Amino acid sequence: MTYNRVLVLIGDEAVAARNAEVGIALAERLDAAVHLLRVVETQSSRLSLGSDAPTVATKQAVPPEVEKLITEAAVDGRIHTAEGPRQEQVLRYATEQDIDLVLIRPQASTRAFDSLVDGVGRAADIPILAVPDDKTQIQFEQLVVPNLETVPSEAATEHAVAVAEAHGTTVRVVTVIDLQRAAGPFNAGGVSEEFIERKERELRSPVEAVGDPDGDLTFETLTAPNRPEETLDEYVADAGADALVVGHDKTSPLVGRLRPTGVNRIRQTVDVPVLVVP
Incomplete structure (x- = not known):
């Protein structure tokens, strides 16, 4: 999986330079062109969606620090400003410019960040990289x-292997085995070693079927006495992992808002970037 065009949502003036710097550095690491997108949300844009007419908001100058960063970038780069709901503008630009990867860092509040990653991830057919602040x-x-x-892992494994190649x-x-979930709420005796081994085979089998042509995959298994996301976070910290790769949850947007999905629980727990693949 080669990322040729990376889209970075830079946010408003308070965070734009920092977000742009992170995105440009990743694009240089991947030898990809970088597109910096600044979306201005105004009251008028919420009331009149889909208008392409330029407004005062879209004419607002991009911070000079961002202009300097894109000029000095070691890869091809461009800046685009749009007005309207962030999710719609990200999806529109990603489609029009044939973007391979969308990088999103916090724009304003944590809730807005989670909502944006979740919404774009559900609607887009491209990977979304959610990067903590x-x-x-x-x-x-x-x-x-x-x-x-x-959390679906087959598509994530296939994508991760392609990125590795x-x-x-x-x-x-x-593989993280949730002991509490496996044992059930009324099983005070816990689970046997045989049960854990059977559950491990059950979870690993679909992933192994994806295939690893060069034999580069490493498999490990953890048991989680409480929340599996916390066990995973501890593992990531100890292993020094750079990023997690997860498949997007297929639950409905309404369910996702009422109850955090497995993907969202992982994103909100671990302290590393999470690559969400379709």
Whole structure:
């Protein structure tokens, strides 16, 4: 999987330069063209969607720091400004410019960040890289694919292997067995070793079927006494992983808002970038 065009949503003036810097650095790491998108949300744009007429908001100057960053970038780069709901503008631009990867960092509030990643991820047929606010470098050298009952892992593994082949990264598939979920709420005695081994085979089988032509995949298994996301977070920190690769949840948007999906729980728990693939 070669990323030729990376779209970075830079946000407003308060965060634009920092977001642009992170996105440009990743594009240089991947040898990809970088597109910086600044979306201005105004009251008028919420009331009149779809208008292409330029307004005062879209004419607002991009911060000079961003202009300097794109000028000095070691890869081809461009800046685009649009007005309207962020999700719609991201999807429109990604489609028009044939974008391969969308990078999203916090724009304003944490809730807005989660909503944007989730909404774009559901609607777009391209990978979304959600990057926490405190991460300023993305190495993409060691990828981890979480393999849980609540998170689809086949597509994530296939994508991670393709990225590894194109960019020389390593991939670890980490199966996390939720002991509380496996034992059930009324099983005070826990689960047997035989049960754990059977559950491990059950979870690993679909992932192994994806195939690993060069034999670069590493498989590991963890048992989680409480929340599997917390066990995964501890593993990621100890292993020094650069990013997680997960498949997007297929639950409805309404269910996702009422109850966090497996993907969202992982994103909200781990402190590394999460690559969400369709």
